[in-house]
Amino acid sequence: MDMKLLWGNPFKKNIPDLESDIDFLSTVSLFDSLTRRQKYRLFSSIHIRHYKQGEIVFRQDDPGVGLYIVRSGLVDVYNEYSDMTRNKIAELSKGEVFGEIALLNDSLRSATVVASKETVLFAFFRTDFLNLMDSDPKIGVKLIYSLAKTMAERLRLINEDTTLVS
Amino acid sequence: MKYQRALIFILFIAFLSVLFFIAVQLRLILVPFVLAYIFQFALRPLVNMLKQKGIRHGTAVATVFFTSFLILGTSLYILIPAIVAELSNIQSNIDNYAGVLIAKYNMMQEVFMGGSGPLSEFFGGKNIVNGFTESFKNNMVFYIQKIPQKIIGVLPMVLYVIVIPFATFFFLLDAQRIKEKFIALIPNRYFEISLNIVNSLHKQFGLILKGMLTSALIISILASAGLWIIGLEYPIIVGIFSGIANLIPYFGPISGTITASLVAIVTGANPVFFLYIILVFLGVNLVDNVLVQPLVLARAAKLHPLAVIFLVLTGSKLGGIFGMLLAVPLASLLQVVLIILFQEIKKPIRPPFKDFIDAEPPGDNTETA
Numbered sequence: 001m002d003m004k005l006l007w008g009n010p011f012k013k014n015i016p017d018l019e020s021d022i023d024f025l026s027t028v029s030l031f032d033s034l035t036r037r038q039k040y041r042l043f044s045s046i047h048i049r050h051y052k053q054g055e056i057v058f059r060q061d062d063p064g065v066g067l068y069i070v071r072s073g074l075v076d077v078y079n080e081y082s083d084m085t086r087n088k089i090a091e092l093s094k095g096e097v098f099g100e101i102a103l104l105n106d107s108l109r110s111a112t113v114v115a116s117k118e119t120v121l122f123a124f125f126r127t128d129f130l131n132l133m134d135s136d137p138k139i140g141v142k143l144i145y146s147l148a149k150t151m152a153e154r155l156r157l158i159n160e161d162t163t164l165v166s
Numbered sequence: 167m168k169y170q171r172a173l174i175f176i177l178f179i180a181f182l183s184v185l186f187f188i189a190v191q192l193r194l195i196l197v198p199f200v201l202a203y204i205f206q207f208a209l210r211p212l213v214n215m216l217k218q219k220g221i222r223h224g225t226a227v228a229t230v231f232f233t234s235f236l237i238l239g240t241s242l243y244i245l246i247p248a249i250v251a252e253l254s255n256i257q258s259n260i261d262n263y264a265g266v267l268i269a270k271y272n273m274m275q276e277v278f279m280g281g282s283g284p285l286s287e288f289f290g291g292k293n294i295v296n297g298f299t300e301s302f303k304n305n306m307v308f309y310i311q312k313i314p315q316k317i318i319g320v321l322p323m324v325l326y327v328i329v330i331p332f333a334t335f336f337f338l339l340d341a342q343r344i345k346e347k348f349i350a351l352i353p354n355r356y357f358e359i360s361l362n363i364v365n366s367l368h369k370q371f372g373l374i375l376k377g378m379l380t381s382a383l384i385i386s387i388l389a390s391a392g393l394w395i396i397g398l399e400y401p402i403i404v405g406i407f408s409g410i411a412n413l414i415p416y417f418g419p420i421s422g423t424i425t426a427s428l429v430a431i432v433t434g435a436n437p438v439f440f441l442y443i444i445l446v447f448l449g450v451n452l453v454d455n456v457l458v459q460p461l462v463l464a465r466a467a468k469l470h471p472l473a474v475i476f477l478v479l480t481g482s483k484l485g486g487i488f489g490m491l492l493a494v495p496l497a498s499l500l501q502v503v504l505i506i507l508f509q510e511i512k513k514p515i516r517p518p519f520k521d522f523i524d525a526e527p528p529g530d531n532t533e534t535a
Contacts, residue, residue: 041223044342047349047361055354056519065358078522086522112519123357127365135214 018043021071021122027095028069030150033142041136042143045128051075051115060112064102066125070094073119078112091116100147103129175507182503198326202333207375209234209338227338235331245402252400263432270431363506370502374495378413381458385409385422385450392446393426399433408447412454414490415474419454423447469498 018040025031025039034042048071051057057068060080070092077090077098089111092098098113103126133140189196209230216226256263337344345364352360390405398404408422426443469477474494481493 044223044346047346047357049354049357051354054520057354058358059516059519061516062358065362078519080519080522081525084517084522085525086519087525114519125361125365127361127369135217137218 024071024095025122028097030069030097030100030143030146033146034139038136038139038142041139042124042132045124045132047123047125049121049123051119051121053115053117055115057113057115057121058099058109060109062109064099064105064107064109065127066123066129067097067100067103068113069097069122069124071120071122073121074116075119075121076114076116078114080112086112100150102126103147172511175511178507182500198329199333202330202337204375205330205334206337206341207372208379209334210341213338224339227335231331231335231338248402249406252403256400256403266432266434359506359510363503366502366506367499370499374498378495381454382409382413384458385412385454388450388453389422389446392450393443396439396442396446398426398429398435398439398443400429404429408450410491414487415478415494416471417478417490419447419451422450469494469501473497 021043022036022039025034025043026036031039031042049068051073057075058064060078072094075092075098076088077092078086078088080086092113099109101107102109103124106126129140129143133143212230212234213223213226216229217223221229349357349361349364386406386409388405389408390401393401393404404422404426407425411421411425412418414421423443426447427440430439430443477493477497478490481489481491483489485492
């Protein structure tokens with residue numbers, strides 16, 4: 001029997017896991033401007049969630065509360081329509097981020113996300129983000145800047161698409 | 167689907183009730199942990215302030231913890247002798263105060279009823295006065311003598327002295343991790359709503375606590391200072407009592423004035439003193455209503471005044487003074503949870519995602535459109 005189960009601190013994070021999780025965060029473009037120490041701080045606000053194949057992460061029109069990062073596995077992103085049809089619009093794999101708009105406002109989710117196989121997601125929620133900004137504004141500024149860059153890039157792509165269509 | 171949601175809601179309320187029942191049964195063990203949690207809440211902004219300066223979490227927690235316990239210890243070292251002096255003064259003068267009460271009562275009876283009026287007959291003559299004052303005197307002496315033994319008897323003091331600082335330190339150090347571990351136990355389906363509830367409760371609790379502590383501290387200091395300036399005896403005890411009582415909506419502010427007036431009566435103060443006492447408490451309440459409440463309590467509790475009175479009375483019936491103090495904060499926490507759950511129930515029912523069928527894949531018509 002593992003004696004750690006009896007005597008270990010159940011609230012302490014496993015160090016090898018922690019190091020590999022921090023290494024993983026370094027590969028996510030949203031966090032690439034953070035120092036390693038700042039990534040440790042960020043990670044203390046992240047929730048690790050395990051999803052089975054076919055399990056729904058969130059539904060379209062649910063209130064958005066935060067962003068998710070695919071740690072391992074695969075998720076499918078769908079649009080739902082009123083005629084009971086759905087359209088798969090994207091497939092996201094390790095390192096990809098979704099739901100980041102919910103970090104900035106409380107708008108409704110624009111799509112449904114479903115785990116297409118056993119998946120581990122990192123969840124980072126608006127309240128934790130606001131608390132982190134409060135306790136460490138330097139991290140807050142860097143994250144806001146990264147989010148703004150992501151949004152600007154998306155806006156540019158939308159503009160390009162609109163120009164092509166018209 | 168609608169019934170399923172309602173069932174979950176009912177089960178949740180039942181779960182909360184069971185939790186409340188267990189908490190009441192285990193209250194003596196839970197009290198030091200609740201106090202530690204409250205202390206860490208009060209100290210957390212200071213930890214965050216240090217972390218903003220780039221200090222590591224552990225170092226910030228240790229610095230805030232040891233500094234605040236040093237300040238608290240010093241304050242108690244200065245305050246406790248003054249409070250003990252006031253208490254022993256009350257104890258040694260209790261016979262005089264009882265005598266003053268008898269004399270005042272006799273005087274009132276002489277003035278209003280000539281010594282044998284209907285009121286006197288109704289209460290069975292002067293024996294009732296002697297009985298009342300005797301019982302008052304005995305009770306006061308009994309309670310004042312028993313305070314230290316009572317505290318030691320009811321609360322395992324040594325355990326508290328060790329557990330409270332220990333738990334405060336670890337709550338400060340690991341609160342986020344503890345919250346995270348508990349949230350990890352929640353099924354994915356209820357994860358977002360549970361986190362929403364936990365975060366809202368956390369925010370509301372912080373607001374209430376900040377409001378209550380600030381209000382009690384300011385009122386205690388102002389009332390003590392005001393009563394000391396006008397020359398009332400026992401200003402610190404009466405001031406602290408007023409500060410704590412002031413946390414009970416509507417009933418609190420009056421009880422401070424009444425207590426101060428009783429002290430004025432038994433210490434044989436000049437009648438004009440009552441005017442000073444009223445002026446002091448009017449001033450204190452003015453500061454409380456104009457400055458303290460709007461600043462610290464405005465966002466804390468949004469309950470109808472009738473609901474507040476009902477809650478305070480229910481609290482007094484269930485848990486005496488502590489019940490009166492805690493009724494409104496607990497109700498406002500419950501209100502936060504119920505609002506979120508009602509919003510969840512009211513959400514339009516949608517068909518399950520698995521019932522949706524895949525749409526025809528759209529052709530690549532970007533170039534031709």
